[in-house]
Amino acid sequence: MSVDIDTVPAGGAARKAIKFPLYRTALGFVRDPLQQLERMGEEAGGRLMRVGLGASRPYLATDPEDVEQVLRYQSERFDRSGLYWRPIRDLMTDSILDEGPGWDASKRTLQPVFSLHNTKKLTALMAEAINGAVDGLEEHARGGTPVDMLQEMYLIINETVVKVLFGDKITRAEADVMIPPLQQIVIRIAYRFLFPFMPRSVPMPGDRAFRNAVEAMDASLFALVERYRDDPGEGNDIFTALCRASNEDGGPVDDRWIRSNLLATFGASNETTTVALTWLWPLLNRNPEVGEKLHEEARRVVGTGRVSADHLPELRYTKQVVQELLRIFPVGWLFSRVATEDTVLSGVRIRKGDTVLVSPFVTQRMKSIWGEDARSFNPDRFEPERARRYHRYAYFPFGGGPHQCVGRHIVQAEAQLILAAIFSRFHTRPADGAEMPKPQVGLTLRPDKPIMMTLDPIQRSA
Ligand code: HEM
Incomplete structure (x- = not known):
């Protein structure tokens, strides 16, 4: 249901946004930005907020109806321009993470790769990669050595993402070379994302490391583009689809466009999925009954064999x-839109050029929506009957509307297969206490300290 801005009474908006001036919030933002955001969300009770951040005063929409207006119904009146998107746009102009004609062309090319039909084919490839990667945990388990779960999740997810991205077109060694620069890019770009008002000319921590990482990544990506561009062959992967795409005149596409879309999908998939799955372990330390149920299901469905795509429905x-993990720790915790024309949200007039932020982290933890226990980890919330009662935009870890995450089906399948592979083979226990780490704001929400776990192989009778 789209909003007609003429329904706002002449002479101004019917309502005003609730204001949070910088002098009231600065200390909270410095101490713990996420807690400050959550507090503001509770205080505003779903009303549109105007947040003083010094150089700018973006709106923050937390009510599911408003979020849906911004991302879906009024998506034509809001775009991904503005300062918050600038670092990403600078790095990957015209890619699927941009706006305008470059985004259109990228979306047209990539959408079929992420269709349900193709995802099923990719799932079989992913299962194979996951089984191989989880084999790598055996050695740690036999030796009883604690493992850093973020690093382990990264290794497992990278194996699977590389299959989705490149199919059989790159070697293991070529993929491994790209990991350190990719991690650097994602970590370093966060400074620009968190301080969007800093002019490009002002140096920020990590600028040099960022530039070096981009250079290294470009060397790998352009070499691959060069090798396959003219003869991409067959494949259900992203790289093949990009190489086979043609531009508007039917000619071959630009090398840089292929490179930027590879970087966009590589960056959007590895870090997000890794960080999301890493949060599971400290949550299980505090909720062992959830771990028990995971074991029970994995043993019943997978047994002593290898996980496969056929296990997914069970x-x-x-x-x-x-689903619950991505409610409590939605790694895409905050994103923004800029109004391209005057409009209205919940009766509040939004001017052309205003920034509106939406935050899955805030909305998905609001007590008014999720109840008094909103912050506790309870997968039963997503029992199908119960889940149907929530507003579609009470839960939006993958965004919504035209820019909704194209990788969402892949993430869901990949995460289920990884967990089933691990829980059918190992018991896990915390190696250094069950203290809950804190999420650190950046492009995603990495834990503020390593999560060390010990794995014990499950004795198999077969
Ligand atoms: C837990 C994992 C993930 C989370 C939480 C996540 C979250 C998101 C969110 C919130 C958006 C919307 C951005 C916006 O509205 O501006 C998005 C878009 C996107 N995601 Fe994901 N994502 C995840 C994994 C992936 C994976 C695995 C891929 C690719 C294989 C991927 C590729 C993309 C792309 C290409 C877009 C841009 C779509 C467009 O603008 O049309 N993501 N993601």
Whole structure:
């Protein structure tokens, strides 16, 4: 249901946004930005907020109806321009993470790769990669050595993402070379994302490391483009689709466009999925009954064999765990839009050029929506009957509307398969206490300290 701005009474908006001036929030933002945002969300009770951040005063929409207006119904009146998107746009102009004609062309090319039909084919490839990667945990388990779960999740997810991105077109060694620069890019770009008002000319921490990482990544990506551009062959992967695409005149596409879309999808997939799955372990330390149910399901469905795409429909509880994990720790925790014309949100007039932020982190933890226990980890919330009662935009870890995450089906399948592979083979326990780490704001929400776990192999009778 789209909003007609003429319904606002002449002479101004019917309502005003609730204001949070910088002098009231600065200390809270410095101490713990996420807690400050959550507090403001509770205080505003779903009303549109105007947040003083010094150089700018963006709106923050937390009510599901408003979020849906911004991302879906009024998506033509809001775009991904503005300072918050600038670092990403600078790095990947015309890619699927941009706006305008470059985004259109990228979306047209990539959408079929992420269709349900193609995702099923990719899932089989992912299962194979996951089984191989989880084999790598055996050695740690046999030796009883604690593992850093973020690093382990990264290794497992990278194996699977590389399959989705490149199919069989790159070697293991070529993929490994790209990991350190990719991690650097994602970590370093966060400074620009968190301080968007800093002019490009003002140096920020990590600028040099960022530039070096981009250079290294470009060397790898352009070499691959050069090798396959003219003869991409067959494949259901992203790289093949990009190489086979043609531009508007039917000619071959630009090398840089292929490179930027590879970087966009590589960056958007590895870090997000890794960080999301890493949060599961400290949550399980505090909620052992959830771990028990995961074990029970994995043993019943997968048994002593290898996980496969055929197991997915039976991994129902595992699916709920993944959904709840992305409610409590939505790694794409905040994103923005800029109004391209005057409009209205909940009766509040928004001027052309105003920034509106939406935050899955805030909305998905609001007590008015999720109840008094909103902050506790309870996968039963996603029992199908119960989940249907929530507003579609009470839960939007993958965004919504035209820019909704194209990788969402892949993430869901990948996460279920990884958990089933691990829980059918290992028991896990915290190696250094069950203290809950804190999420650190950046492009995603990395834990503020390593999460060390010990894995014990499950004795198999077969
Ligand atoms: C837990 C994992 C993930 C989370 C939480 C996540 C979250 C998101 C969110 C919130 C958006 C919307 C951005 C906006 O509205 O401006 C988005 C877009 C996108 N995501 Fe993901 N994502 C995840 C994994 C992936 C994966 C695995 C891929 C690719 C294989 C991917 C590729 C993309 C792309 C290409 C877009 C841009 C779509 C467009 O603008 O049309 N993401 N993601």
